[in-house]
Structure formats: C-alpha cells, structure tokens
Amino acid sequence: MSEPHPRRAAVTGIGVVAPNGTSTEAFWKSTQEGISVLDRVTREGCEHLPLRVAGEVRAFEPAAAVEERYLVQTDRFTHFALAAADLALDDARLSQADTDDSPFSVGVVTAAGSGGGEFGQRELQQLWGKGSRFVGPYQSIAWFYAASTGQISIRRGFKGPCSVVAADEAGGLDALAHAARAVRRGTDVLVAGSTEAPLAPYSVVCQLGYQELSLADDPTRAYRPFTSSACGFVPAEGGAMLVVEEETAARERGARVRAVLAGHTATFTGASRWEESRAGLAEAIRGALDEAGCAPEEIDVVFADALGVPEADRAEALAIADGLGTHAKRVPVTAPKTGIGRGYCAAPVLDAAAAVLSMEHGLIPPTPNVFDICHDLDLVTGRARAAEVRTALVLSRGLMGSNSALVLRHGADHAS
Amino acid sequence: MSDRITVEELAELMKKAAGVTVAPAELQERYDSGFDAIGVDSLGLLGIVGELENRYGTPMPPDTERCKTPRQFLDLVNSALLAGA
Numbered sequence: 001m002s003e004p005h006p007r008r009a010a011v012t013g014i015g016v017v018a019p020n021g022t023s024t025e026a027f028w029k030s031t032q033e034g035i036s037v038l039d040r041v042t043r044e045g046c047e048h049l050p051l052r053v054a055g056e057v058r059a060f061e062p063a064a065a066v067e068e069r070y071l072v073q074t075d076r077f078t079h080f081a082l083a084a085a086d087l088a089l090d091d092a093r094l095s096q097a098d099t100d101d102s103p104f105s106v107g108v109v110t111a112a113g114s115g116g117g118e119f120g121q122r123e124l125q126q127l128w129g130k131g132s133r134f135v136g137p138y139q140s141i142a143w144f145y146a147a148s149t150g151q152i153s154i155r156r157g158f159k160g161p162c163s164v165v166a167a168d169e170a171g172g173l174d175a176l177a178h179a180a181r182a183v184r185r186g187t188d189v190l191v192a193g194s195t196e197a198p199l200a201p202y203s204v205v206c207q208l209g210y211q212e213l214s215l216a217d218d219p220t221r222a223y224r225p226f227t228s229s230a231c232g233f234v235p236a237e238g239g240a241m242l243v244v245e246e247e248t249a250a251r252e253r254g255a256r257v258r259a260v261l262a263g264h265t266a267t268f269t270g271a272s273r274w275e276e277s278r279a280g281l282a283e284a285i286r287g288a289l290d291e292a293g294c295a296p297e298e299i300d301v302v303f304a305d306a307l308g309v310p311e312a313d314r315a316e317a318l319a320i321a322d323g324l325g326t327h328a329k330r331v332p333v334t335a336p337k338t339g340i341g342r343g344y345c346a347a348p349v350l351d352a353a354a355a356v357l358s359m360e361h362g363l364i365p366p367t368p369n370v371f372d373i374c375h376d377l378d379l380v381t382g383r384a385r386a387a388e389v390r391t392a393l394v395l396s397r398g399l400m401g402s403n404s405a406l407v408l409r410h411g412a413d414h415a416s
Numbered sequence: 417m418s419d420r421i422t423v424e425e426l427a428e429l430m431k432k433a434a435g436v437t438v439a440p441a442e443l444q445e446r447y448d449s450g451f452d453a454i455g456v457d458s459l460g461l462l463g464i465v466g467e468l469e470n471r472y473g474t475p476m477p478p479d480t481e482r483c484k485t486p487r488q489f490l491d492l493v494n495s496a497l498l499a500g501a
Binding site: 067134 | 431432434455459462470
C-alpha cells in the first residue's frame, strides 16, 4: 500500500553560532557580503603553536547563552550547540511549552569531529598534574562526541529518538539526512546539526598532524581553494543547528517551511586519498540527485567542500563534472567557508544554512579571498550573485575519507 | 576549615563541582529535598564527594554519592569525619 502523502522533512528553523556572527542574521549579512573574518589565532595557550590562522567565534558569551551548570558540566562545543539549538527552536517558533506537550515527538541528532577538547585538556592536566582523584566526574561525558546530543535533549526535555553521527566532517550532512530519515519514520521534529570547538591547545596539537592543515600566517592567503596558491584549509569553531520537521505537520501548525531536505548519499574512499574522492563524491552527488528526483539541470548552486589542497580541489571539480554532466560548466559554485574557516562537521551544516538563506534571498554568496580560479568551475567570487535559487547541492568531504552530498529544495516550491 | 561540613560548605561545593547555585539558607530549607530536585545529578554528587575527600584527605564512606538528600549526605559525611578524627 503506498502512502498518498509520503512524509517529507522540512527545515523550519535555523540557529547559527559562527565566527562571522552569533545569530543567523549576522551570519548571513557577513556571508553574503563576502567578508572574511579569518584572523590570527588568539586563544590562550595556542599562541606559540604553528597554526597561525583560524576562524574563532569571538562574539559568543557562554554565560549569557547557557545556565551555570552547563558551563561547569559541558565543553565549549556543547555551549555552541545548546545556544544554536535555542536559536533554531525560536526561529521555528517551537517554545518549551510546545515541546513539553509531546516530548516523545522531538529528537536530536548531532555530528562531532573533535569532541570536547578544551574540557578534556583541563581534566587531563589535573590527572597528570595532581592525580586521578582530582579529575572531575563530568570529564566522563563532557569531552565525548555524543555530549551535545545528550545535553540538548536533557536541557529541553526531548525524549524522541536521539543519536550521534560519527562520520568525519561529512557527518554534518549525514546528521541532517539522519534527521530526515527519522522524520520519514514517524518522528515529528528533530533538532539536527553540528558545532565544534577545536581551537583549544590540545585540539590544535592533534590537528597539526593533518597534512591538509594550512600553516600560512597571512589571513588573506591562508585558505584559497581552487587557486594555484591553495595551501590547505583553515580550521574554525562554531556551527549550526536546524529544526527539521514533517512538512505537512509543520504547515498545519503555521510554521514557515524554509526548505525541504530532498536527497542525500554518503560514500567512503579512504583517508587523504583525494584523487579517489572524485569517484566517491560523484557517486554521492548522483545518489542525492536520484533520491531527490532531481535532474542535474535543476541544481541552481553548488556549495563546494573546497578543501584548499590542489589534489583535492581538482578531484572535487572533476566530481562535480562527473555528477552533473554538462550542467557542471554552467552551475554557479561557491565556498563561503573561505571567509570563516572550516569547522569540521559544522562546516557543511553552515553551508546547508547558507544554502537555505541563499534560496530565500535569491543571492549566491561569494567565496572570500579567492580569485584566479585554476579549475573549470564557475566559482562565485568577489561579490554575491543574484540568482533564482530553487535547488541547492551541498558537498562535504572528511579528512578520513567520507564524502557526502545533500540536495535542498526551496520551501515555497512545495506548498501543498 | 572546620571539622564539620556545614550547609554553607555544601552549597559552595555544589556550585563548584556541579554549577548549581543554591543559597545556604535555601539549602537549609530544602534539607530533605532530593538532590535531583535541587539540580545536582549523580555525577555532580560524585564530584562533591571527590572534592571533600581531597580537602579533608580522608576517604568518605562508599555510599556517600548515593545519598538522596542534603540531610542524609551531611549526616553521613560528618559522622565519617567524626569517626576519623
């Protein structure tokens, strides 16, 4: 028996805590203006490390965003997640009272690549400096990848399906896809996304082993994918949470359907095997289009992974060509993350947020600091480009070999 | 440091170890309330026990972190401190 109206996953709320803004409005203003906020690393204890440039979230006041117990019990990446979830739920006009009425119909899914490094470092210093009796019990949960999912659900009283995607940077897109699947399986609302805080000394030292990390010290030159001077990626903190809910129910309660999560596919091609990521990413693109019932020509913009490593950039440009065929020569491609850095799992979620905003504003944001493209791509540079954007493709790859593609459709196209 | 743990010290430990702020006078009034209702979860109570053990240099009874209320908790730790003194 086929359902007359299959359940579809709609985006009804967006909450952003990013290097270029701690609200969705501030994020979009800076993103569409092509402002780069990449800057010297100033975080305490990081000044002497070889990583010179990052995207720090400087405007965020944890004590203003979360209650004292979360300041003591959770890491900075969870503070970001709790704040972004609040913003997303407010944006979706889902109050605490609304969700208290049906707690089992609301779940949470997050992705995290680095966990709670700052909290973990503090407790490990206690361990080696004073002894095991001086390690606080919250260490057991605060640095864990799953912490943000658990703390969001505890703080808001959500009792629906909760999960964590551990799938590399591309896991950010996989978390959104997982939310869409949960909605299709019967859960009404998912709070989904990713936030990261990888700029504590311990976390930075862990990243120094990545050959793809940019150690350049000029913020305007440190992250320039798709150019002949590409020298790696700049890391960032922050992220975004989205409210994903069943489209019909969302419309019935009067929510604004901002976009539909239409298709997704994930593949794996091995750590730092960038040449091979071409086939994996192309397969992800084809799978996502297929699930969305979307022809290549319908894609109005591609938000690129844009790693900033020549071999990886070449593989991505070729994957777009493989996945979209002749349309690849015409479709505008952008990578606004060159202005804020690459926040691991959070990066593709911020791109998904920017894709929704791009569809709403009819404006494709540019790729800051990038000029003189050396690939066969129509990369949007300099200033935002006005365009009717009804369908967006977001791409992500992880350093450990995951590739994902997500197709989003503009919400207004799907009014019932 | 007194040889008895007071409500004031428990309130200070709750703030430090679990991030839960309750004024000593209020904690006195909620002497028989559950720690869960006050906002201190099991990990928070475990942290408070660890902090006390480090401060006083003596182990607390094995079930200290299972106490349900401030009264139970203070009775148990103070009897242990008295016995150890």
